[in-house]
Amino acid sequence: MILDVSHVTVYRYDASMRSAVQSLRLFPSRFDGQRVIRWSVEVVGGMRGGSFRDGAGDKIESWSLRGPLQEVVIRVEGQVETVDLAGVLRGHRELAPPEAYLRETLATDADAAIRTLAEDAIEGISGDLEKAHALAGAVAEAIAYRPGVTHAHTTAAEALKLGEGVCQDHAHALIAAARHVGLPARYVSGYLFAGADGEPHEAAHAWAEVFVAGLGWVGFDPANGCCPDDRYIRLGSGLDARDAAPIRGLARGEGEESLDVTVALAAAQQ
Incomplete structure (x- = not known):
């Protein structure tokens, strides 16, 4: 499938800011499941800085802006041309060992309820791939997809207790x-x-990968009950949502910030 992408992020400030810096992880991953035909990232009015690939193989690029600033537009x-690999991240080059992703974070700390869910899901299952599928199914069943009931800082334990959430919570x-x-x-x-089901979806998305x-690495999307296929474009990864954030930034000044994302x-060709 060939997919056209348009992604605009606007930070607005109610008072002029002196300067801003942005760290962007907004570049499609290099692996056998996707090929970039064309791709551009721009911070309007900004100065492009250095770029590098981190240990997970993700490209990160820095930008800076001088004030006075009323808004920052990215x-x-x-x-991108995509191919269905049944969720397998084949051909992706990275340096970080899989064991680095056994570390817990505040967002992914396994409380008693998560530990019980995990242990019950894999009872009697021996293979790692089968375990991963069982865990994804258990999470999908335990947390109903419902926008607006959680927020950016909701933890896995909180979402499970609530029984509702969005793709980040899943x-x-x-x-x-899985780590447990x-x-x-x-x-x-x-x-x-x-x-x-073929219905339009909120285009910015998140899922998990489990090492088998x-x-x-194999992708699992509990929010949609599937593994990523040719409908997905992969950007980057991290220990949790904060670590994998496509945009990180800092603005200097006294203004209050608001955010608008489109x-x-x-599908350009199918």
């Missing part, structure tokens, strides 16, 4: 459960063209 435009809960049973797991940010011995995906 524009992403591009086209990913955090799966990561926490000894499977390295990480958070992935990206885009989704449409849900499994002998196979490598993401649109369209």
Whole structure:
């Protein structure tokens, strides 16, 4: 599938800011499941700084802006060809060992309820891939998809207790459960063209990857009950949502910040 992407992020301030810096992880991953046809990232009025690939293989680019600033606009435009690899991250180059993703974070700490869910889900299952599928299914059943009931700082334990959440909550809960049973797991940010039923989906999306011995990293999207396929564009990964954030920034000044994000995906060819 060939997907067109338009992603605009606008930070607005109610008072002029003196300067701003941005660290962007907004570049499609390099692996066998996707090929960039064209891609551009721009911070309007900003100065492009250095870029590098981190240990997880993600490209990160820095930008800076001089004030006075009333807003910061980040524009992403591009086209990517995707291939369905049944969730397997084949051909992706990275340096970080899988064991690095056994570390817990505040968002992915496994409380008693998550530990019980994980242990019950894999009871009687021996294979790592089968365990990962069982954990993803258990999380999907335990947390109903419902926008607006959680927030950016909701933890996996809180979402499970609530029984509702969004893709970020599903990913955090799966990561926490997988790590508890000894499977390295990480958070992935990206885009989704449409849900499994073909209906349009909120384009900015997140899911989890679990490391399976002998196979490598495999993606699981409990929010949609599937593994990532050619409807998905992968950007980057991290220990949790904060670590994998596509945009990180800092503005100097006294103004209060507001945020507006518009993401649109369209199939150019199918």
